[in-house]
Amino acid sequence: MIESAFLMNLLVFASILGLAALGGMFSERSGVINIALEGKMLMAACVTGWIGGTSGSALIGVTAGVVAAIALSLAHYLLTQVYSIEHIVAGMAINVFAYGATNFIALTFIKPGTSNHFLPISVYLGLALLASLVSTFVFARTRAGLRLLAVGESPEKSRVTGLDPLRVRLQALIVTGVLCGLSGALIVTNSGAFSDNMTSGRGFIALAALILGGWRPVRATLACLAFAAFEAGQIQLQGTKLFGYETPAALWNAMPYVITLVALAGFVGRAKAPAGLGKA
Amino acid sequence: MKGVSLAWRLGALIVGSIVLVVAALMATQAPVGEVVQRLLLDSFSGPTSFSETLKRFCPYVIAGVAVFWALRAGLFNIGVEGQFLIGGMVGIAVSLPIGGFGGILLGALAGSVAGMLWAIPAGWIKAYRGGHEVISTIMLNQIAILLTSHLVAGPLMDKNAGFPTTASLAPTSMLGGIPFGPVTVSWAILIAMVVVGVFSWWLRRTVSGFELSVTGANPTAAQFAGIEVKRTVFQAMAWSGAVAGFGGALQAVAFEGRFFEGFSSGYGFDALGVAILAGGNPLAILPSAFAFAVLGQGATAVQLNGVPKGISSVILALLIAVFAAFRYAKVRPIHD
Numbered sequence: 001m002i003e004s005a006f007l008m009n010l011l012v013f014a015s016i017l018g019l020a021a022l023g024g025m026f027s028e029r030s031g032v033i034n035i036a037l038e039g040k041m042l043m044a045a046c047v048t049g050w051i052g053g054t055s056g057s058a059l060i061g062v063t064a065g066v067v068a069a070i071a072l073s074l075a076h077y078l079l080t081q082v083y084s085i086e087h088i089v090a091g092m093a094i095n096v097f098a099y100g101a102t103n104f105i106a107l108t109f110i111k112p113g114t115s116n117h118f119l120p121i122s123v124y125l126g127l128a129l130l131a132s133l134v135s136t137f138v139f140a141r142t143r144a145g146l147r148l149l150a151v152g153e154s155p156e157k158s159r160v161t162g163l164d165p166l167r168v169r170l171q172a173l174i175v176t177g178v179l180c181g182l183s184g185a186l187i188v189t190n191s192g193a194f195s196d197n198m199t200s201g202r203g204f205i206a207l208a209a210l211i212l213g214g215w216r217p218v219r220a221t222l223a224c225l226a227f228a229a230f231e232a233g234q235i236q237l238q239g240t241k242l243f244g245y246e247t248p249a250a251l252w253n254a255m256p257y258v259i260t261l262v263a264l265a266g267f268v269g270r271a272k273a274p275a276g277l278g279k280a
Numbered sequence: 281m282k283g284v285s286l287a288w289r290l291g292a293l294i295v296g297s298i299v300l301v302v303a304a305l306m307a308t309q310a311p312v313g314e315v316v317q318r319l320l321l322d323s324f325s326g327p328t329s330f331s332e333t334l335k336r337f338c339p340y341v342i343a344g345v346a347v348f349w350a351l352r353a354g355l356f357n358i359g360v361e362g363q364f365l366i367g368g369m370v371g372i373a374v375s376l377p378i379g380g381f382g383g384i385l386l387g388a389l390a391g392s393v394a395g396m397l398w399a400i401p402a403g404w405i406k407a408y409r410g411g412h413e414v415i416s417t418i419m420l421n422q423i424a425i426l427l428t429s430h431l432v433a434g435p436l437m438d439k440n441a442g443f444p445t446t447a448s449l450a451p452t453s454m455l456g457g458i459p460f461g462p463v464t465v466s467w468a469i470l471i472a473m474v475v476v477g478v479f480s481w482w483l484r485r486t487v488s489g490f491e492l493s494v495t496g497a498n499p500t501a502a503q504f505a506g507i508e509v510k511r512t513v514f515q516a517m518a519w520s521g522a523v524a525g526f527g528g529a530l531q532a533v534a535f536e537g538r539f540f541e542g543f544s545s546g547y548g549f550d551a552l553g554v555a556i557l558a559g560g561n562p563l564a565i566l567p568s569a570f571a572f573a574v575l576g577q578g579a580t581a582v583q584l585n586g587v588p589k590g591i592s593s594v595i596l597a598l599l600i601a602v603f604a605a606f607r608y609a610k611v612r613p614i615h616d
Contacts, residue, residue: 035358035414082289083605088356088414092552093600100593107588108308201425204418211415250430257419257426261401264411264419273412 015128020206023179038203039098044184066181073177342527343551353516359417361548362424371529395525403517468534
């Protein structure tokens with residue numbers, strides 16, 4: 001019984017992280033640094049819960065959530081590409097905005113006690129698997145994928161070869177919005193209702209998985225699975241003895257971040273960022 | 281967007297931001313005029329509001345200096361939030377058992393050292409291992425949040441309190457202030473101003489301050505000029521962390537008197553906005569931090585009108601976007 005609960009949690013957490021990490025991959029490999037995954041997911045979680053509840057339709061709810069995440073992605077595009085704002089600053093602004101806007105929406109529009117309408121979790125698990133397979137294929141085999149990689153590696157050279165980096169990045173960021181939207185929708189679906197700051201750093205864990213996976217789809221997905229295992233397993237892991245001490249849950253929660261730090265220092269593999277990351 | 285002039289683009293951003301905020305306020309069915317007035321002016325409506333504003337102003341100033349310091353070296357220290365938390369927690373943990381003025385002094389010192397230690401991995405990874413400081417500081421933030429909330433709900437928790445908090449410092453063991461009528465201006469405010477002044481002087485008048493600016497502006501040129509770029513970057517991150525940690529400890533011994541879950545209401549994150557708003561002038565951190573504090577206090581006050589607190593984050597985010605658009609418009613022209 002415990003095993004099946006663990007397995008279900010593992011799949012859900014891995015899907016949440018996987019969808020977001022793949023979303024981050026489209027953005028980052030096109031050259032847009034994305035520390036705003038968290039904000040986009042939070043926005044989608046909030047709007048999915050809100051519109052799903054008021055419309056009475058799960059499908060409309062998810063669609064609205066995804067559209068909200070796309071809207072933030074478009075804002076991200078505007079800020080970084082049209083206004084040339086430093087990508088980190090733009091990402092921070094989007095996270096802060098999403099944090100405030102979701103608090104605002106939840107208190108202004110979500111009536112307590114409204115019944116919730118969510119798609120079944122299995123739909124999301126299927127979509128996450130599909131997204132992982134399709135992304136791998138897109139980057140490895142399609143013209144659009146190669147163009148995206150070219151723009152991300154060198155916007156200057158790709159411009160010379162006739163590509164339009166701004167256009168490619170716009171498309172990439174829309175895909176990011178869709179994937180982060182689904183990820184956020186899954187978070188609210190899994191908990192049953194929206195609560196303040198409910199993404200609780202998962203957008204950053206997804207970013208960590210992306211980096212740990214060296215910005216490659218299969219490796220990033222594996223990293224998501226590993227991180228999800230820490231989260232799903234913490235119930236079993238906490239209290240286990242390590243060097244004679246009982247380990248607190250916080251330690252297991254912190255593991256993904258610690259591993260990523262060690263990886264960044266170059267001790268686990270060598271994560272190489274797209275060369276054009278953050279460049280105009 | 282090609283062919284649209286810069287002035288129009290910036291104008292559109294400002295108008296769009298204002299429309300968004302007004303539309304949000306109208307959705308709450310609160311009287312918009314009254315809410316806007318309260319947002320901007322509540323800080324000056326009475327001694328309590330003004331004291332609350334000063335309590336926000338102080339961490340914004342010091343965290344603003346921390347972000348500014350790293351930014352001058354070309355680093356985004358997103359980790360100020362974590363360093364501030366660690367500094368606050370360690371500051372309290374040290375000053376609680378000692379007490380008195382010695383406790384304040386040692387607490388502030390320990391908080392600064394702790395903040396520095398928390399930033400050093402990021403500085404080292406950036407300077408010597410080539411890992412992006414934004415990623416490492418985000419990771420360090422998350423670890424700091426988990427660590428402090430674990431400790432404050434466990435080993436450091438005041439067993440008599442029903443929620444995660446440390447014991448409180450005795451009033452005599454806290455940093456006092458100068459009374460101005462009903463408002464007591466904490467010494468911490470003065471200290472924060474001195475920090476800005478000294479930092480500004482250091483940045484503009486000393487060799488090491490100049491080296492920092494050159495490294496941030498053009499690392500390659502700095503290298504050729506004989507500046508040890510890696511060491512400068514490493515030290516900038518370490519000192520930025522020390523300042524952030526000092527800010528946390530100062531907040532603890534001057535205003536809060538204890539450390540608790542939610543000790544920082546995102547001061548470290550907002551500080552990025554403070555530094556961006558300040559532009560290139562370190563002294564401008566003071567008015568910039570004051571603007572953030574006034575807005576933060578206003579957002580707390582408009583909750584009386586039924587406007588959720590989140591409106592302040594929305595406005596801050598839009599402010600950051602608008603000011604960043606102006607700042608980077610000068611530096612990096614758009615490609616057409």
